[in-house]
Amino acid sequence: MGTEAGSPAERSAPGGATGSRVRLSVNGKEVKLARDPDRSLLEALRVELGLTGAKYGCGEGECGACTILLGGRPVRSCQVRVGELEGLEVTTVEGLARDGHLNPAQRAFAELGAFQCGYCTPGMVVRTTALLRATPDPSEEDIREALEGNVCRCCGYSRILRAVGRAAELAREEEG
Ligand code: FES
Ligand code: FES
16 A cells, blocks of 8 residues: 555544634645535635645545645545644645755656646655655655555556656755
């Protein structure tokens, strides 16, 4: 299996949030979201915060297009309810660059043109970022395993696999 975090119900909910707003950090900034028990994090990111990098694919936790980092771990934001996020840290694909510099995964996907329509790409890039943080020198098997829950409907997976390998090289070069 990949590095998917457990479902929100499996994680302890810190803080025991109350009130009509949920406070959390998104891409390093504190935000407050309306506490709607039915609202997914994906919808809140896209509609309430205007962060449209994470994509709506299946809405059922199957495609990975909506992958974001929650507390540094990759999760499918369509499966996370806003009310479960009090005090947690969310990073979306928009939050991966530092000081205007794309991160190694972003650079590698761009360099190798590892996309066609690009719909799956933010999720792939976020997933790759999480993989490389945990496993800086991944084997091909590690890469396949990490990406097995991220579906691409139009681009050859071979280019995506190469891009993840290239991202690992770039990340190691950055580490110096
Ligand atoms: S939209 Fe979330 S997994 Fe497909
Ligand atoms: S590039 Fe189109 S879905 Fe992956």
